[in-house]
Amino acid sequence: MDRQNPGKLGFPDIGDTIAPNNKRGNAPSMASPTVQPVAHENLGDRVAAEVLHFIASGEFAPGDRLPAERRLAEMLDVSRVSVRAGLQQLKAQGLLTAVRGGGTRVAEPPTGADPALTALAQIDRGSLADLLDIRSLLESWAVRRAAEKATDEDIALIEIQVERMRNSAENRAQVDMDFHLAIAKASGSTVYRHLLGVIRGTLFEMLRYNRDELFGEPKDDAAVMQQHEAILTALKNRDGDAASAAMVAHLAWVRTHYVAAGLFS
Missing domain, CATH: 1.20.120.530 (GntR ligand-binding domain-like)
Structure with a gap:
């Protein structure tokens, strides 16, 4: 391992079909966080806001893989098109990254020395x-x-x-x-x-x-x-x-x- 470049731990990913838990200490399960169905206006913005809330609260941690689009759509009661729009906003802000082969992951903090x-x-x-x-x-x-x-x-x-x-x-x-x-x-x-x-x-x-x-x-x-x-x-x-x-x-x-x-x- 290159000693000049701090490496990242191989933390396990949250699978595509697993929703985040509200409490740390519980094993990942299909139980979804408590969310309010998204109102039918500015749906992409609302999806982005909900996912950002999950990130800020620690339900989606850096490096975690988000549930699949279909699962997020069910959780938020919106279409997959709206989910894509919301996720794209967060990708543009550098908060999410695309996973090779499909899927989305919460971006890791920067690792290089200042x-x-x-x-x-x-x-x-x-x-x-x-x-x-x-x-x-x-x-x-x-x-x-x-x-x-x-x-x-x-x-x-x-x-x-x-x-x-x-x-x-x-x-x-x-x-x-x-x-x-x-x-x-x-x-x-x-x-x-x-x-x-x-x-x-x-x-x-x-x-x-x-x-x-x-x-x-x-x-x-x-x-x-x-x-x-x-x-x-x-x-x-x-x-x-x-x-x-x-x-x-x-x-x-x-x-x-x-x-x-x-x-x-």
Whole structure:
């Protein structure tokens, strides 16, 4: 795997015939979200608004495949022509993407590094400190929410990343990135996943630096492993306070290494 390009986790797709659920934690089923039949005016606009609501609420998450046009038409009580018109609007806005071979998927957040943000973190120590503080705020919130909202499948995926971390001597930054992406998915927050997408490339560069240059001693690797295991344990126990505290402690430990390296005080 190219270590300069953060990869995406292979999250399972929602099949064409499966409608979204209103509550995370339930297995996908044919049960539809509660929707009002669309009034017979500006039907394309109304369809777009309903689908946008599903995306904003997390019922359709980034990367999820939407139900087939026929199913959406039944859910919204409109024609397939109106469904196509509404979906086309959202594709034009970059919120949906076409799937090769047919179908539609919710667009993933951008994954490339923001050159300006990355450069700022590299040349300005205050900005680097700010970025680490922002990470602590966002990720402690996300892991707390994941403890409350994650499905068993979500927890299993996070555990897989911890196991990969334990057994992998290479691509450590990528494995670490995948761990944080799995937590983002488990949080069930579309807003957080999009926010993470904005800084994802820069975060990967930070993780790469941490893993390949900053943490140079075997004891550092052991400490990082222990910290990630503590986060996983709290998630498995559905203990939001402990999960958040473990994430804050992990990033505070990272900060001590930045200070020791003279990157900021």
